[in-house]
Amino acid sequence: MIEFRGVTKRFPDGTVAVDALDLAVEDGKITVFVGPSGCGKTTSLRMINRMVELTGGTILIDGSDIMAGDAAQLRRGIGYVIQQSGLFPHRSILDNVATVPLLLGWGKRKARERATELMELVGLSPEMAQRYPAQLSGGQQQRVGVARALAADPPILLMDEPFSAVDPVVRENLQDELLRLQSELGKTIVFVTHDIDEAVKLGDKVAVFRTGGLLAQYDEPGHLLARPADDFVDGFVGRDRGYRGLGFLSANGLPVGELSTVGSGATGDQVREAARDGWTLVVSDAGHPLGWVQVGQALSGPVDTDALIAGGSLYDTEADSLRGALDAALSSPSGLGVAVDASGAVVGSVRAADVLAALATARRDEAAA
Amino acid sequence: MIDWSWFPTNAERLVPALGAHLLLALLPVVIGLIVAIPLGWVANRSRPARAVLVPVAGLLYTIPSLVLFILLPGILGTQILDPVNVVVALSVYTVALLVRSVADALAAVPGMVVAAATAMGYRPARRFAQVELPLSLPVLIAGLRVATVTNISLVSVGALIGIGGLGYFITDGFGRGNTTSIFAGVILIVVLALVFDALLVLIGRLVTPWVGVGRKAR
Ligand SMILES: Nc1ncnc2c1ncn2[C@@H]1O[C@H](COP(=O)(O)OP(=O)(O)OP(=O)(O)O)[C@@H](O)[C@H]1O
Ligand SMILES: [Mg+2]
Numbered sequence: 364m365i366e367f368r369g370v371t372k373r374f375p376d377g378t379v380a381v382d383a384l385d386l387a388v389e390d391g392k393i394t395v396f397v398g399p400s401g402c403g404k405t406t407s408l409r410m411i412n413r414m415v416e417l418t419g420g421t422i423l424i425d426g427s428d429i430m431a432g433d434a435a436q437l438r439r440g441i442g443y444v445i446q447q448s449g450l451f452p453h454r455s456i457l458d459n460v461a462t463v464p465l466l467l468g469w470g471k472r473k474a475r476e477r478a479t480e481l482m483e484l485v486g487l488s489p490e491m492a493q494r495y496p497a498q499l500s501g502g503q504q505q506r507v508g509v510a511r512a513l514a515a516d517p518p519i520l521l522m523d524e525p526f527s528a529v530d531p532v533v534r535e536n537l538q539d540e541l542l543r544l545q546s547e548l549g550k551t552i553v554f555v556t557h558d559i560d561e562a563v564k565l566g567d568k569v570a571v572f573r574t575g576g577l578l579a580q581y582d583e584p585g586h587l588l589a590r591p592a593d594d595f596v597d598g599f600v601g602r603d604r605g606y607r608g609l610g611f612l613s614a615n616g617l618p619v620g621e622l623s624t625v626g627s628g629a630t631g632d633q634v635r636e637a638a639r640d641g642w643t644l645v646v647s648d649a650g651h652p653l654g655w656v657q658v659g660q661a662l663s664g665p666v667d668t669d670a671l672i673a674g675g676s677l678y679d680t681e682a683d684s685l686r687g688a689l690d691a692a693l694s695s696p697s698g699l700g701v702a703v704d705a706s707g708a709v710v711g712s713v714r715a716a717d718v719l720a721a722l723a724t725a726r727r728d729e730a731a732a
Numbered sequence: 733m734i735d736w737s738w739f740p741t742n743a744e745r746l747v748p749a750l751g752a753h754l755l756l757a758l759l760p761v762v763i764g765l766i767v768a769i770p771l772g773w774v775a776n777r778s779r780p781a782r783a784v785l786v787p788v789a790g791l792l793y794t795i796p797s798l799v800l801f802i803l804l805p806g807i808l809g810t811q812i813l814d815p816v817n818v819v820v821a822l823s824v825y826t827v828a829l830l831v832r833s834v835a836d837a838l839a840a841v842p843g844m845v846v847a848a849a850t851a852m853g854y855r856p857a858r859r860f861a862q863v864e865l866p867l868s869l870p871v872l873i874a875g876l877r878v879a880t881v882t883n884i885s886l887v888s889v890g891a892l893i894g895i896g897g898l899g900y901f902i903t904d905g906f907g908r909g910n911t912t913s914i915f916a917g918v919i920l921i922v923v924l925a926l927v928f929d930a931l932l933v934l935i936g937r938l939v940t941p942w943v944g945v946g947r948k949a950r
Contacts, residue, residue: 414851439853449848453866453942466853497946511852 364390364425365411365519365551371419372406372576380406381576383420388568390518391549395566397556399599403576404555408521411553412441424519439463442512442520442550447528448504450496456482456507457492463515474514481510486540502533509541513548520552527556538564559600563588563607571596585611589729609686609722617688617721619680619702619711627653629666634658642697645671650708652677652701678702678713685725689718738912746901750920753897756818756890757883758928763819764826764879771827772834773860782835789828797821797889818890825886826879833875837868870943873936877929884925888917898924 365388372381380403396404409415464474485506563584571579580592588608591597654671675694691700692715699712775782800821888899905913
């Protein structure tokens, strides 16, 4: 556990970047520091590996004061990933990843073997091993940065806006990868971002900072969205927080209703017969949704699969939250969200009204608890 | 007119003179580099040190070489004809030139990379040797090229005070009105300078294989 006890950082010019911070980062979890620019996130993060020396209070890692030992030694046991990756431009990808094992005196061969394993772990193909960082895309460089930080298997990983310099699609990929890695590795991760969506997506716990290095709220992301501590957090968490908060509510117990479906070879009569409220869903032989037909459409021959009305998002009954269910209902042309199982086969429908009812139940349960 | 038969007959004087010229020119490059690296490091680290070192280096560079060759025996207690004077004088120029190169080269190393190295657990000395110095090589080699070419040409000034090297053939040629001797001295010095400049370019490419790979293979 990383524990901040009354931690203060006053820079020589008098700026107080962090003010009497008390916070406990839990083991094996992702803790996100989020807040507006200049609120002291980076400073707080960098005090953990002594890149910035604190001027007041104590930071404890597993009970021992970080200031007690040698700084370089401490840093070799803490992975660090920064924006733009900070890779060594003069070293091959493999040698970049092998950096900390080499510093720890592992020997070249063992360090490179380990580096090869890590490249695979973060999804970099082996032919990149001998390239230089400048020959990689931004997203690939970020993966190398993560591999380098993990190379000596440190229990703690510090990440300072690691994904902010890549385009949104790549960023989402990298975020998903991080979550996958974390489910395998269970590191204690402190992640800094100024993007609340990223914070809420990645964090097991989110610490919202306000300017001056003050902690505004430290909570699970679902709670943060549902119950911001004050106007500052409310404003920071931003628009749509009610909708986004649905992402943290389980869809267990949400009723899955019937859904009329026809096969792709259905005739006009079969469609008319199957339709409810004028709509029916066409499914493939494997039961996967292909699209909607509306009865009003001139239906002479069999269903033309090229002329179907595109469906909305799908609600995966096994993995999705209430947010996924609501979005499926709202995005469906018929107003009925298509519910599927893990294989993608249609199992029924969801209605927006049912999602809202489930939300009300969840709120009641929470209030009672 | 050039008398080509002069070359074979003077070969046994030309070859040692060539060797001596190279030694007098290159030894100072090595000494200068060894001295300039720590000085450049200090200049890059501390503002006050830079404020002193860089202008002083610039000033040293403006002292005419002949003056230095003549003044040094008085300072060092050496004989006026001692080659050490030339080596010391050229080392001073090299240091003067390279201190600035080293300081600028180190300043150009991205702060993010240095910070990352520190965060990985590098201690300052190893970080300097394995990260900062390698990354400053391109600028450093550019400085070395200038120093090497300058030294190769400046050694010939030593001939005015009677110290070896190819410059002797120039001064001697002037003395005797021997055009071929002058021509031989000039051409060999120019060729030496070009060869060593090219050699440094080549070495530079070999030791900085990461430079310029960026745009390819993306
Ligand atoms: N070396 C320094 N000297 C003086 N003030 C500093 C120094 N480093 C940071 N600060 C100040 O401390 C405050 C917190 O900076 P910090 O870098 O921790 O912010 P941040 O939350 O990471 O912001 P951003 O989202 O922009 O990265 C800012 O006001 C900043 O100007
Ligand atoms: Mg920051």
